[in-house]
Amino acid sequence: MRLAPSDVVVGGGGVIGAAAAWALARAGVAVTIVERRGLGQEASGSNVGLVTLFSGHSFDEPDPGPVYELTRMSADAYVALGDEVGVDIEYERCGGVVVAETPEKLAVIRRAYEGYRRHGIPVEWLDADGVRACEPAFHHPAVLGGAFCPLNGHVNPLALTRALALGATRRGARMLLGTEVQEIRTAGDRISAVVTSAGEIACGAVVNAAGAWARAVGAMTGLALPVEPQRGQIVLTEAAPRFIRRVVSGSEPSARQTRRGNVIIGSTVERVGFDTSVDADTMARFARGVLARYPALHGLRVIRSWAGLRPATPDHRPIIEMAAEPRGLCLAVGHSRRGICYAAGTGQLVMELVTGRAPSLPLDSFGSARFARAAGAA
Numbered sequence: 353m354r355l356a357p358s359d360v361v362v363g364g365g366g367v368i369g370a371a372a373a374w375a376l377a378r379a380g381v382a383v384t385i386v387e388r389r390g391l392g393q394e395a396s397g398s399n400v401g402l403v404t405l406f407s408g409h410s411f412d413e414p415d416p417g418p419v420y421e422l423t424r425m426s427a428d429a430y431v432a433l434g435d436e437v438g439v440d441i442e443y444e445r446c447g448g449v450v451v452a453e454t455p456e457k458l459a460v461i462r463r464a465y466e467g468y469r470r471h472g473i474p475v476e477w478l479d480a481d482g483v484r485a486c487e488p489a490f491h492h493p494a495v496l497g498g499a500f501c502p503l504n505g506h507v508n509p510l511a512l513t514r515a516l517a518l519g520a521t522r523r524g525a526r527m528l529l530g531t532e533v534q535e536i537r538t539a540g541d542r543i544s545a546v547v548t549s550a551g552e553i554a555c556g557a558v559v560n561a562a563g564a565w566a567r568a569v570g571a572m573t574g575l576a577l578p579v580e581p582q583r584g585q586i587v588l589t590e591a592a593p594r595f596i597r598r599v600v601s602g603s604e605p606s607a608r609q610t611r612r613g614n615v616i617i618g619s620t621v622e623r624v625g626f627d628t629s630v631d632a633d634t635m636a637r638f639a640r641g642v643l644a645r646y647p648a649l650h651g652l653r654v655i656r657s658w659a660g661l662r663p664a665t666p667d668h669r670p671i672i673e674m675a676a677e678p679r680g681l682c683l684a685v686g687h688s689r690r691g692i693c694y695a696a697g698t699g700q701l702v703m704e705l706v707t708g709r710a711p712s713l714p715l716d717s718f719g720s721a722r723f724a725r726a727a728g729a730a
């Protein structure tokens with residue numbers, strides 16, 4: 353069966369596919385999202401929802417560069433997105449503190465803090481008492497200090513994914529849920545169509561936004577993408593009156609309290625293939641760890657646990673580029689631990705790549721050639 357043609361087909365209805373569709377639709381491009389399950393049913397609906405401008409990624413990039421800029425673009429877009437589509441995505445720039453429990457870690461945070469300060473990004477240095485004053489709900493005797501960034505925050509990731517998709521459909525995007533991308537066709541060296549479980553869609557471009565399954569979708573065009581699933585387990589408590597105000601990172605497990613009052617506790621990073629089971633040992637470890645850090649959690653009931661699959665690359669940075677071949681294939685994959693932080697910015701870059709505009713950010717750090725360069729250097 354043939355379906356109506358589309359300029360662009362986006363394979364995957366997670367936060368990255370939804371953000372790409374939103375940006376493309378806003379630019380006047382006819383776009384179709386093809387998602388084999390439902391919107392945000394995989395990693396994008398299973399994560400913690402942190403949007404951090406200063407955190408672990410800053411240690412690798414202490415002079416803020418493309419990774420910081422990609423986060424900044426996304427976070428700024430989230431401020432406007434809720435109003436534009438009329439959906440409360442629960443985005444709060446509540447500020448967050450990155451803590452150290454060893455002198456080595458403290459030195460790494462200090463280096464990033466100094467780099468950020470040099471570039472005029474607001475970060476404050478805290479000693480152990482300062483951390484305590486910054487987030488009174490959190491306490492651990494091993495904490496030596498850390499840095500506070502008022503730009504860090506959190507969002508409801510499923511609401512974010514839905515808001516992006518809703519924004520896209522309001523601008524004319526078509527959404528095919530419960531529909532699988534099965535084959536990508538080419539004519540000569542160009543993309544010509546996508547074969548889905550609902551029929552064939554003639555198109556000029558495809559965006560691979562298939563998350564942990566990006567490698568399988570890449571293989572449909574002969575690409576071997578370095579993306580693998582990494583499992584993260586999470587526990588959710590019942591709702592309680594708000595007692596955690598800030599986002600605390602660097603002390604595991606982490607806990608964030610949602611707008612409704614539920615506490616999300618997580619998460620692991622495990623290489624176990626596509627297994628999304630949750631195990632009792634991890635739950636027990638989470639319980640011990642979080643009670644030692646957030647005493648007010650004592651007595652709260654656990655109501656759910658789950659696991660999601662991060663689409664991980666070897667350096668945990670995404671791949672955002674037009675593939676060398678076939679022409680018309682755009683990659684928006686491998687967002688690893690920070691797909692919520694990077695989504696709207698990724699969508700913008702995808703739109704610019706697909707429509708041939710100048711990209712808002714230098715794309716070298718997000719090109720797949722970096723893996724060959726790293727292998728050559730090694």
Ligand SMILES: Cc1cc2nc3c(=O)[nH]c(=O)nc-3n(C[C@H](O)[C@H](O)[C@H](O)COP(=O)(O)OP(=O)(O)OC[C@H]3O[C@@H](n4cnc5c(N)ncnc54)[C@H](O)[C@@H]3O)c2cc1C
Nearest residue numbers: 364366368388394396399402533563584660690691692693
């Ligand atoms: C436990 C955990 C905690 C995390 N915490 C954070 C956090 O605090 N902050 C942050 O920024 N990030 C976090 N992340 C990472 C973030 O969730 C991911 O980087 C992001 O959701 C990836 O989005 P995606 O759209 O690429 O992938 P996904 O959300 O997995 O979406 C890919 C979609 O593609 C679909 N698909 C696959 N194959 C096909 C096909 N053949 N045809 C059609 N559809 C297909 C899938 O069904 C899926 O819906 C966390 C992740 C986990 C698991």
